[in-house]
Amino acid sequence: MAYLPASDQPLGSSRTLLKEGGDGGAVASTVRRTVLPGGLRVITDSMPGARSATLGLWTGVGSRDEAPSLAGVTHFLEHLLFKGTKRRTALDISAELDAVGGELNAFTGKEFTCYHARVLDADVPLAVDVICDMVTSSLIPAHEVANERDVILEEIAMHDDDPDDVVHDAFVSELFGDTSLGRPITGSVESIESLTRRQIVGYYNRRYTADNLVFAAAGAVEHAQVVRQVRAAFSSAEALGHVDRGPVAVRRVAHAVAPQVGTRLIERRGDYATFVLGVPSYARNDPRRFALGVLNATVGGGTSSRLFQEIRERRGLAYSVYTFTSQHVDTGYFAVAGGCMPKKVADVLDICRDELAKVAANGITDEELRRGQGQLRGGLVMGLEDSSSRMTRLGKSELVPGGLIGMDESLACIRAVTLDDVAAVAGELLSAEPTLAVIGPAPALTSLP
Numbered sequence: 001m002a003y004l005p006a007s008d009q010p011l012g013s014s015r016t017l018l019k020e021g022g023d024g025g026a027v028a029s030t031v032r033r034t035v036l037p038g039g040l041r042v043i044t045d046s047m048p049g050a051r052s053a054t055l056g057l058w059t060g061v062g063s064r065d066e067a068p069s070l071a072g073v074t075h076f077l078e079h080l081l082f083k084g085t086k087r088r089t090a091l092d093i094s095a096e097l098d099a100v101g102g103e104l105n106a107f108t109g110k111e112f113t114c115y116h117a118r119v120l121d122a123d124v125p126l127a128v129d130v131i132c133d134m135v136t137s138s139l140i141p142a143h144e145v146a147n148e149r150d151v152i153l154e155e156i157a158m159h160d161d162d163p164d165d166v167v168h169d170a171f172v173s174e175l176f177g178d179t180s181l182g183r184p185i186t187g188s189v190e191s192i193e194s195l196t197r198r199q200i201v202g203y204y205n206r207r208y209t210a211d212n213l214v215f216a217a218a219g220a221v222e223h224a225q226v227v228r229q230v231r232a233a234f235s236s237a238e239a240l241g242h243v244d245r246g247p248v249a250v251r252r253v254a255h256a257v258a259p260q261v262g263t264r265l266i267e268r269r270g271d272y273a274t275f276v277l278g279v280p281s282y283a284r285n286d287p288r289r290f291a292l293g294v295l296n297a298t299v300g301g302g303t304s305s306r307l308f309q310e311i312r313e314r315r316g317l318a319y320s321v322y323t324f325t326s327q328h329v330d331t332g333y334f335a336v337a338g339g340c341m342p343k344k345v346a347d348v349l350d351i352c353r354d355e356l357a358k359v360a361a362n363g364i365t366d367e368e369l370r371r372g373q374g375q376l377r378g379g380l381v382m383g384l385e386d387s388s389s390r391m392t393r394l395g396k397s398e399l400v401p402g403g404l405i406g407m408d409e410s411l412a413c414i415r416a417v418t419l420d421d422v423a424a425v426a427g428e429l430l431s432a433e434p435t436l437a438v439i440g441p442a443p444a445l446t447s448l449p
Contacts, residue, residue, distance in 0.1 A: 005403055009035050014227070017043070018406045029390070031404065032223040039211030040234060041398055042227050045218035045390045053124050053219030054387040056116035057131050058395040060214075061207040063187075064110045064180040064328075071180075072187015073195055073203050075108040076152060080200065081115065082106070083144040085137040090144075093134055102127060108185055111329060112399055118388060121220035125229050132215075132233030135208065145197045153193070156186050163274045163439050166266065168337070171276035171437035174262040175333060210234070216394035219387030259331060259435075265448070266439040273345040273440030277352055278335025279432045284327035285402035290413045291421040292325060292334065292429075294372035298364045298422075299323045299355065300336055302375060306355050307336065317344050317351070329400060334429055342444030349448070353434070360430035363423030372422075376414045381407070 009015055018031035033043040063074050083090045097104045102119035104127075115135055117127040159165045169184050176182030186192075215230045259280035282288050300307040300323030311321045321338035336352045364372070383389050384407060397404035405413075438445060 006033065006035055006041050006398060009033070011035050011037050011039065014223070017404055020407055029218075030223075031394070033398075034223070034227045036210070036227075036231060036234070038234070039209075040230070041214045042223075042230050043214065043216050043394045043398055044221050044223045044226050045216075045387075045394055046221055046223065047219050047387060047390070050121070050220040050387060052118060052120050052387060053127075053217055053221045054116060054118045054391040055124065055127050055131060055215070055217045055221075056114045056391050056395050057135050058112055058114045058214040058216060058399060059135075059208055060111070060212045060399040061113060062109045062111040063183065063185040065207070066180050066183075068180075069191075070195070070199060070203060071183055071191035072152070072185075073200055074113055074207075075186050076148065076192065076195060077140075077200055077204055078106050078108045078113055078115075079148045079152065080140050080144060081134050081138045083141065083148070084139050085133050086139065087133055087137070088130070093130060096126060096130055097123075100126065104130070110181060110185065112396065114392075114395060116388075116391065124217070124221060124226070128215075128217075128226065128229040129233050132230060135213075136234060138204070140197065140201055140204065142197050145200065149192060149195075152186060153189060156184075156189060156192070159184075159186065163268065163270070163272065164339075166268075167274045167276050167437050167439045170264040170266055170439070171278060171335065171435060174264045174437055175259050175278070175280070175435045177260055181328065181331075214395055214398040216391050216398070218390035218394060259333070261433045261435050263435070264437040265445045266437070267442050267445060268439050269441055271341065272339055273342045273438060273444040274337075274339040275345060275349060275436065275438045276335050276337045277349060277434050277436050278333050279429050279434050281325060281332045281334040281429055282327065283330050283332055284400055286327075286332075287413075288421070288425055289325075289327065290376075291417050291425045293376050293414070294369060294417050295359070295364070295422050295425055295429075296323050296325050296334065297372035297375040298368045299359060301372070304371060306359070307338075307352060310355060311338070311348055311351055315351075317348050321348070321352075342440050343447075345438065345440060345444045346447045346449070349436070349438075356430045356434075359426045361427075363419060363426055366419065369417070369419055369422065373414050373417060377411055380410055380414070 014034040016032050020029055029045045029047050031045045033041060035041050061074060066073055082093055097117060100123045102117055102123060104117045106115040115131050117131055119127045173182045217226050282292060299305055307321050311317050318338050318340035323336050325334050326332055340348050
C-alpha cells in the first residue's frame with residue numbers, strides 16, 4: 001500500500017495506512033489516520049488482544065526550533081503544561097490518572113515534544129481528555145513559571161554533575177556549533193533565568209496549533225472512538241486553530257546546520273574518563289540508514305561487536321564501549337562512546353580510531369553482515385511488541401518526511417542490505433576526520449594527541 005502523507009489527505013477524512021497480520025513474530029495491527037478539519041491528525045495502531053493503550057499528543061516543535069534568546073523554552077513549556085487548566089488543577093491532572101493506575105509523563109527532544117499516558121483499555125477516554133485538556137488549555141500561571149524555573153535550574157545542575165550527559169552535550173556542541181541543534185535541550189542557566197512568562201505564552205500560542213499537532217494511540221484502541229474523543233476534547237480549544245503553512249519538518253531544512261570537526265576537552269577530577277568520538281552521518285529517512293544500522297551493530301552495537309571484543313574482552317581496557325547513531329530531519333551522526341580509567345583513555349581512543357579505519361578500508365565480513373542483520377531484525381520486532389513503542393513510531397512518522405514504514409517492509413530492507421552497501425557507508429563516513437569530546441582529570445587530557 002502506497003503511503004499517503006497527511007498533506008495529501010483531505011481535511012475531515014480517514015484512511016487505513018497499514019494492515020499487518022503478525023507474520024514473522026510481529027504483533028498484528030491496523031494503522032489508521034484521520035485528519036480533522038483544523039489540521040490535527042489522529043493516528044491509531046489497534047493491537048488485537050491488548051488490554052492497555054498508550055496515547056501521546058505530539059507537537060512538531062523541539063529545541064532546535066528555538067531562537068537563541070529562547071533557548072530552553074520548549075522544555076520549560078513542557079513542564080508548565082502540567083500545572084493546571086481551566087478545568088483541572090495541577091493535582092487533578094496527576095490524581096485522575098493515578099486513581100486508575102495510569103502513567104502520565106512527557107519529553108522534549110530536538111525536533112518533537114510529546115505528552116503521553118498509558119492506561120487500561122477502559123480508561124482511554126479519561127486519558128484522552130486529560131492530555132488534550134492540559135495541552136490545549138494550560139493557564140501557565142505566573143507563580144508556576146517562577147516555581148518551575150527553579151526546578152529546571154535544579155535539573156540543569158543534576159545534568160551537569162553527570163559526566164555521561166556532559167560529554168554527550170559537549171560532543172554535539174562541537175559537532176553542530178553554536179546552533180539550536182548544538183545547544184542543550186534544557187537551555188542554559190542564563191537563558192532559563194531570562195525567560196519571561198510573556199515569552200513562554202507567546203511561544204505556546206505560536207507553536208501549539210492544530211496543524212502542528214498529532215494525537216497518536218496504540219494498543220487497545222478503536223480508531224473511530226479515539227477520533228470522537230479527540231474531536232470532543234479539542235472542540236473548545238479556540239486558540240488551536242488552523243494555520244496555513246508547510247509541515248514543520250520541511251521548514252527546518254532551510255535552517256540546516258553544517259557539521260564541523262573539532263575537539264572538546266573538559267577537565268574534571270575523578271577516577272574515570274568518558275569520551276564520545278564521532279562523525280556526521282545520515283538524516284532520519286535516508287535509505288542508507290539500514291546499511292548504517294548493520295555497520296553500527298558490527299562495530300559497537302553488542303557484546304560480539306569489534307570494539308567490545310577488542311577493547312573489553314581481549315585487552316580489558318574499558319568496562320563500557322559502544323557505538324550509536326542519532327538521526328534528525330536533515331542530518332545525523334555516528335559515534336563511539338565509552339569510559340575507562342584516565343590513564344587508559346589515550347590507548348582506548350587509538351584502538352577506536354584504528355578499528356574505524358579498518359572498517360572504512362575493508363568493510364565487514366559475511367558473518368558480521370548476517371549477525372548485524374539479525375540484531376537489527378530482532379531489535380525491531382521486539383521493540384514494537386508493546387504499545388508505547390508503537391505509539392512513538394506513529395507520532396514520529398507523522399512529523400518526519402517519508403512517513404510510516406511497516407514492519408514487513410522494514411524487515412525486507414534489512415534483509416536486502418549487502419556487503420557492498422555496508423562498505424560504501426563505512427568508506428564514506430568512517431574515513432572522515434572525527435569530532436571528539438572527553439571529560440576527565442587533567443593527566444588524562446594532556447596524554448591525548
